[in-house]
Amino acid sequence: MATEAAGLSRSAPPPEPAATSSRPLTAAASLNALQSLLDYVAKLAVGLVIVPILLSGLGRTLFGVWEMLHKLVGYLAAADGRPTQALRLVIAHGRTTADPESQRRQVASAMVVWLLFLPLFATVGGVVIWLAPHITRVPVDLHSTVRAACGLLVGGLVFGTLASIPESVLRGMNLGYRRMGLQAGLSVCGGILTAAAVYAGLGLAGVAAAQVALGVLTGACFWLLVRKYVGWFGLARPRATEVRALFGMSLWLAGGDLIAKLLLASDVLILGMVVSAAAVTSYVLTGYAARLAVNLHVLSTDGVMPGLAGVIGEGRYDRAAEVREELLALTWIFATVAGATILLWNRSFLHLWVGGENYAGFWPNVLIVVIAIQTSFIRADAYILDAALRPRSRVQVGACAAAVTLLCCFALTREYGVIGLCLGVLAGRAIQTVAYPLLVRASLRQPRAWRPRSVLRAGIVTVLLYIGAAWLGEDVLAANWLSWTAGVALTAAALLGLAFMTGLSGTSREAVVRRVKALRAGRRGRTGRVS
Numbered sequence: 001m002a003t004e005a006a007g008l009s010r011s012a013p014p015p016e017p018a019a020t021s022s023r024p025l026t027a028a029a030s031l032n033a034l035q036s037l038l039d040y041v042a043k044l045a046v047g048l049v050i051v052p053i054l055l056s057g058l059g060r061t062l063f064g065v066w067e068m069l070h071k072l073v074g075y076l077a078a079a080d081g082r083p084t085q086a087l088r089l090v091i092a093h094g095r096t097t098a099d100p101e102s103q104r105r106q107v108a109s110a111m112v113v114w115l116l117f118l119p120l121f122a123t124v125g126g127v128v129i130w131l132a133p134h135i136t137r138v139p140v141d142l143h144s145t146v147r148a149a150c151g152l153l154v155g156g157l158v159f160g161t162l163a164s165i166p167e168s169v170l171r172g173m174n175l176g177y178r179r180m181g182l183q184a185g186l187s188v189c190g191g192i193l194t195a196a197a198v199y200a201g202l203g204l205a206g207v208a209a210a211q212v213a214l215g216v217l218t219g220a221c222f223w224l225l226v227r228k229y230v231g232w233f234g235l236a237r238p239r240a241t242e243v244r245a246l247f248g249m250s251l252w253l254a255g256g257d258l259i260a261k262l263l264l265a266s267d268v269l270i271l272g273m274v275v276s277a278a279a280v281t282s283y284v285l286t287g288y289a290a291r292l293a294v295n296l297h298v299l300s301t302d303g304v305m306p307g308l309a310g311v312i313g314e315g316r317y318d319r320a321a322e323v324r325e326e327l328l329a330l331t332w333i334f335a336t337v338a339g340a341t342i343l344l345w346n347r348s349f350l351h352l353w354v355g356g357e358n359y360a361g362f363w364p365n366v367l368i369v370v371i372a373i374q375t376s377f378i379r380a381d382a383y384i385l386d387a388a389l390r391p392r393s394r395v396q397v398g399a400c401a402a403a404v405t406l407l408c409c410f411a412l413t414r415e416y417g418v419i420g421l422c423l424g425v426l427a428g429r430a431i432q433t434v435a436y437p438l439l440v441r442a443s444l445r446q447p448r449a450w451r452p453r454s455v456l457r458a459g460i461v462t463v464l465l466y467i468g469a470a471w472l473g474e475d476v477l478a479a480n481w482l483s484w485t486a487g488v489a490l491t492a493a494a495l496l497g498l499a500f501m502t503g504l505s506g507t508s509r510e511a512v513v514r515r516v517k518a519l520r521a522g523r524r525g526r527t528g529r530v531s
Contacts, residue, residue: 039184040292042185044292064281068136069150084164088168091169105242129278160215160218170229258394263432268284352481399437408423409424
């Protein structure tokens with residue numbers, strides 16, 4: 001797979017060093033993580049307000065249909081070729097070595113690749129729009145409404161792709177934190193538009209139209225933002241070799257994105273098709289807190305990736321391996337603390353938020369949290385493989401995992417409902433859990449031996465904490481939001497200290513402390529405009 005990175009590097013003559021900030025990886029990563037956290041908090045606040053509005057305005061069945069449409073249209077993202085994701089990785093890989101002219105050619109190459117995929121996107125989109133009523137199993141009188149909503153979501157996806165071109169450049173240059181405040185504001189705008197559509201009685205189509213309007217607004221804001229902070233941003237006529245190289249990488253990334261959707265989004269569609277849209281509502285709402293926790297981890301991890309890609313691009317594999325070890329330790333702490341807290345307080349959260357009738361039950365709650373942990377570790381290693389420009393092996397493993405997941409989910413959901421669905425997801429993704437760490441070690445040229453004692457120690461701590469939290473969670477029911485908030489805060493603080501002291505070795509604890517101190521120190525500086 002060395003040819004993937006080599007193909008991109010051969011597409012331009014030896015570059016002059018670009019003028020970049022002298023800020024170290026940790027400082028920029030801390031700012032990116034802070035931006036991601038702000039964005040996450042804004043999305044969380046908007047979601048907490050909007051979901052009950054959608055649930056009451058659409059009803060349990062149509063709310064489940066809306067969730068299914070979101071997942072269904074999400075599959076289309078792979079049909080646009082994912083050129084913006086490839087662009088972000090290429091920009092990050094050459095951030096400190098590529099000249100501005102070659103970077104502009106890469107931006108133009110991404111535009112060309114997107115245009116090449118556009119006919120495929122339109123064809124697949126039309127098929128999805130036509131089949132949407134049958135997949136969601138709505139009555140005949142709702143077919144036109146569901147198709148209209150699905151068509152609007154497809155249009156919003158087109159605008160979203162165009163918006164992600166400047167965003168990919170910004171993130172590739174390790175300046176993702178420049179979105180700070182803007183992304184949060186856009187989340188609030190999206191919530192206002194969605195609420196307005198519900199209160200105006202526009203139904204599914206109106207809610208989908210709000211997403212289109214948000215996509216247009218987002219695109220305009222990001223084009224202005226990147227022109228302000230990235231001096232070289234623009235288009236230059238690309239070379240055929242550059243287009244071919246980006247096209248090849250986009251194909252693998254598109255395949256990986258489709259597989260990721262099959263792994264991460266098929267659960268909702270399978271449950272809706274096999275059981276009912278109302279069952280989707282309970283499943284989605286019970287898993288809401290776990291998904292938010294995973295998204296927080298993903299956003300924080302994503303903030304480190306541009307800098308890590310630069311380290312890998314410079315051939316500093318020892319340093320990249322150290323960063324991965326720290327990342328895995330932080331991921332374990334986060335997954336253990338967040339998972340146990342959710343198990344203890346999720347039933348109370350749903351009771352206060354949308355009503356206790358939307359709680360799926362003890363075992364679905366436990367299994368959803370375990371899936372969230374599994375997903376966090378899988379995504380951490382998947383990001384590292386992409387940062388190393390090695391998507392092919394990741395996609396190949398993911399394809400096997402997707403096939404096994406779909407087979408297991410369909411078979412087990414028919415027999416055991418939501419519990420069977422969760423077991424099918426865990427079984428299928430176990431392939432990635434085993435294979436991805438091996439691929440990462442090979443990509444970083446670090447054939448380190450597996451350390452069973454450390455893994456066993458961390459695993460035992462996680463299992464014990466989860467058992468205790470899940471058991472207590474069925475008996476604890478907060479009376480109001482104040483007691484729930486206090487309980488969550490105290491639980492998370494206590495679990496953090498307990499997990500840190502009991503689950504990590506002394507070396508790992510020292511590494512985590514160093515990383516946290518470096519992140520805190522890194523937030524104090526400021527980065528100037530990139531030329």
